[in-house]
Structures are given as C-alpha cells and as structure tokens.
Amino acid sequence: MKKTVKEAVYLxxxxxxxxxxxxxASPVGIAWVGQWNPSEGVVGAKTKNDVDxxxxxxxxxxxxxQIHERGQTLFVDARTKDAYxxxxxxxxxxxxxxxxxxxxxxxxxxxxxxQPIIVYCSGRxxxxxxxxxxxxxxxxxxxxxVMIDGFPGxxxxxxxxx
Amino acid sequence: xxxxxxxxxxxPLNNLVFQKITSDRRLELLARWxxxxxxxxxxxxxxxxPAAFAKIIYGYGLFPGVTxxxxxxxLPFVELISGLALMxxxxxxxxxxxxMVLLLSFIAALSINLARGYEFNCGCFSSDDSNSAGSAGLxxxxxxxxxxxxxxxxxxxxxxxxxxxxxxx
Numbered sequence: 260m261k262k263t264v265k266e267a268v269y270l271x272x273x274x275x276x277x278x279x280x281x282x283x284a285s286p287v288g289i290a291w292v293g294q295w296n297p298s299e300g301v302v303g304a305k306t307k308n309d310v311d312x313x314x315x316x317x318x319x320x321x322x323x324x325q326i327h328e329r330g331q332t333l334f335v336d337a338r339t340k341d342a343y344x345x346x347x348x349x350x351x352x353x354x355x356x357x358x359x360x361x362x363x364x365x366x367x368x369x370x371x372x373x374q375p376i377i378v379y380c381s382g383r384x385x386x387x388x389x390x391x392x393x394x395x396x397x398x399x400x401x402x403x404x405v406m407i408d409g410f411p412g413x414x415x416x417x418x419x420x421x
Numbered sequence: 422x423x424x425x426x427x428x429x430x431x432x433p434l435n436n437l438v439f440q441k442i443t444s445d446r447r448l449e450l451l452a453r454w455x456x457x458x459x460x461x462x463x464x465x466x467x468x469x470x471p472a473a474f475a476k477i478i479y480g481y482g483l484f485p486g487v488t489x490x491x492x493x494x495x496l497p498f499v500e501l502i503s504g505l506a507l508m509x510x511x512x513x514x515x516x517x518x519x520x521m522v523l524l525l526s527f528i529a530a531l532s533i534n535l536a537r538g539y540e541f542n543c544g545c546f547s548s549d550d551s552n553s554a555g556s557a558g559l560x561x562x563x564x565x566x567x568x569x570x571x572x573x574x575x576x577x578x579x580x581x582x583x584x585x586x587x588x589x590x
Contacts, residue, residue, distance in 0.1 A: 266515030270502050278498035282471065289471045289493065295479050295486030304475035304490055384476070 297383040301407050315392060315404045323377060323406040324418050332375040337391035338410070347410060348379065349419035356380075356391040363398060375402040382409035449577050452570045453507045456520060459567065460504030463546055467497035477544030481530055499523065513579040517571050524568045531561050 282288040290305035300316055317323050326332050327348070334351035336343045343353040354362055370376075376395065380387035388405040395403050406413070414420055467474040475493035478484060484492060499519065506516035527545075534541050535557050543560045 263514050263518055266512035267518050270506055270512055270515055270519060271499060274498040274502040275495055277502070278495045281468070281498070282494045285471075287469065287471060289475060289490050291490055291494075292487050293475055293479075293490045295489050302476075302479060304472040304493065306472045384479075 301383050301386060301389060301405075303386055317377065317404050317406045320406065320408045320412045320416055320418075323379075323408075323413070324416070326375075326377060327418070332377050333370060334406075335376055335378045335391065335395075336410070337378050337380040337387040338385075342381070342410075346414065346420050348413055349421045351379075354391065356387045356394070359391065359394050363394075367398065372399045373402060374400065375404075376400060377404050377406050379406040379409045379413070382411045383407055385409060445577065449574065449579055452574045453510070453513055453517075453579065456517070456567060456570055456574065457504040457506075457508035460500045460520060461508070462504075464497040464500035464504065466546065467493070467544075468501065471497070474544060477542050480541045480544075481534060482539055482541065483530055483533065496523075507574070510579065514575060517574040517579075521568065521571045521575060524564050524571060528561060528564050528568070531557055531564065535561070 286307060288307055293302070293304040294300065295302050300318065317326075327334065327350075334348045336347045336351045336353045337356045338353075339355050339357070340353060343351075343355075347353070354366060378388045378392045378395070380391075388407065388409065392403045392405050410420075471490075471493050474497065475489050478489050478492050479486075500523065503516040503519045503523075506512050507520070531543065533539075541557075543557060545560060
C-alpha cells in the first residue's frame with residue numbers, strides 16, 4: 260500500500276509538472292486564476308487570446324435601457340437564431356456569432372461603420388457577445404459595446420422585448 | 422508466477438491453475454485498457470480547450486473561483502498520465518488508485534448536483550452543451566461501472582513494469 264501511494268505521488272507529480280509546462284507553452288493556455296465572479300463582469304478562464312474587453316462592457320443594464328430608449332443605437336443579438344426567435348430585445352437584429360462570415364456582408368450593407376452598436380448574448384457566463392464585438396471591431400465598426408447581462412438580464416428587468 | 426519457476430506444466434491441476442491465471446491476466450489487461458483508453462480519451466478535449474473545460478468546472482457550482490483554473494489545467498493531465506500508466510503497465514496499481522479517487526470525486530460531484538436539481542454540463546467527454554443534466558443519471562451509472570472495473574484492477578495488484586502485455590503466457 261505504501262509503495263502504491265508513493266507511485267501514485269510520482270504519477271501525480273509528473274502530471275502536475277507536464278500540465279504546468281503545457282499550459283505555459285500552449286497558445287490555448289489559461290491564466291492560473293480566472294474571472295469567476297459574475298458581479299465583476301463576464302466570467303471566463305482568461306486565455307492568452309482573451310476576447311473579453313472590459314472597456315467596452317456595459318455593466319449596468321439600466322444604462323443600456325437608457326441608450327435603447329434614445330433609439331439611435333442598434334442592438335445586435337449574438338445568440339443562435341433559435342434563441343433570437345424565442346425572444347429578444349425589442350428592435351434587436353440577429354447576428355449569431357457562428358454565422359458572422361455568412362452574414363456580415365448583408366449586415367455591412369445596411370449599417371455604416373460608425374453605427375453605434377450594443378451587442379448582447381445570454382448573460383455573464385456567455386462570451387459570444389465579446390466574440391461578436393471583436394469580430395465587428397476587426398471588420399471596422401468602432402462604436403461597439405457589450406451589454407454583459409444579456410437577454411436574461413434585460414428580460415428580468417421587464418424591459419421591452421419581442 | 423509458479424510457471425516461471427520451472428514447475429511442470431502438464432499436470433491437470435497445473436493446467437487448471439495455468440488457465441485461471443492466464444484468463445485472469447487477460448481480464449486484467451482488458452480492464453486496464455478499458456480504463457486507460459477511457460481516461461486518455463476523456464482527457465483529450467480538456468487538454469485542447471482548457472478555457473472551455475474551466476467553464477464547465479465553474480458550471481458545476483461546487484468549486485471556489487480561485488481553484489477553477491487550476492483544476493482545469495491539472496485534472497486532464499492526471500487523467501492522461503493515469504490512463505497511459507494503466508495501458509502501458511507503468512505503476513498500474515497506483516494509477517488505478519488515482520482513477521478510483523477521481524471516479525469517486527466525479528460521482529460525488531454529479532450526485533450533489535443531481536440531488537439539488539442543478540443544471541450543469543458534465544464535460545466528461547466533450548465541452549459542448551449536449552451532455553447536460555438530462556444524462557447525468559447515465560453518466561453516474563457509467564462512472565459506477567468504471568469504478569467497479571477500477572476496483573478490480575486495484576485488487577488484482579498488477580505488477581509494475583509489464584509493459585503493454587501479460588507475461589504469464
């Protein structure tokens with residue numbers, strides 16, 4: 260038994276050492292401590308190519324509502340088509356992050372690059388809003404923000420949906 | 422082991438014992454490989470996408486935030502190394518001990534979340550959303566089967582150093 264435990268420790272130690280080396284060297288490696296507190300923003304492991312950009316986050320959904328009321332900002336739903344069909348922010352258009360390449364041409368024909376846009380997905384455990392915002396920024400859109408509470412946060416507040 | 426010591430192989434009693442040991446050794450090898458392949462396979466998607474796996478661990482709602490990433494980084498390699506050790510015969514008994522502890526932890530985590538009706542993705546063999554709470558019962562059953570095999574491997578005390586094959590043949 261003692262010998263077995265000793266061997267188990269060897270195996271565990273080698274697993275730890277290899278894990279650390281690979282995590283440091285790998286392009287998909289993650290931080291040692293992630294952001295897992297929803298009250299601080301979108302949760303995630305923090306990768307080397309992190310898409311989360313706190314500077315463009317709208318943390319307070321009431322602010323998003325005020326912007327919505329002014330009516331100049333386009334709300335873009337990054338979730339799937341089905342999720343959008345089940346309910347979305349009133350006036351929002353669907354641009355699922357997975358169909359970006361297919362749909363961006365039609366999107367850019369309709370909306371100029373200086374169009375103010377608020378992107379959202381399913382809340383703070385969802386990164387699609389950030390992924391879509393990054394794609395839109397790369398495409399040339401420069402007034403992008405992410406409503407991090409997403410559709411569930413909007414709906415819970417009783418704000419207009421359709 | 423007696424046969425290596427030069428005992429006669431033609432007596433009926435020895436033949437019986439010989440067959441039993443041979444079949445046990447084959448069973449042992451099969452059990453080690455079932456466990457080994459399962460765990461090596463299960464580690465693969467976690468190693469190539471640690472961020473997605475971290476999110477699954479977070480989704481279990483059981484671990485403090487500071488531990489989530491560490492578990493996501495280390496656990497897949499514990500699975501990989503233990504699985505490889507079982508398959509190759511390097512410290513197979515120790516590997517089965519580690520896998521037993523892992524399986525007991527998985528069973529505990531699944532049971533707690535099933536009991537409290539918590540929706541989560543098991544993340545066992547893939548990081549997508551297909552494996553959700555609906556199949557948690559099945560996952561639990563599978564873990565018990567693996568645990569049973571693992572206890573078998575642990576109890577027959579496989580020797581270290583018998584790489585890839587059985588020796589008593």
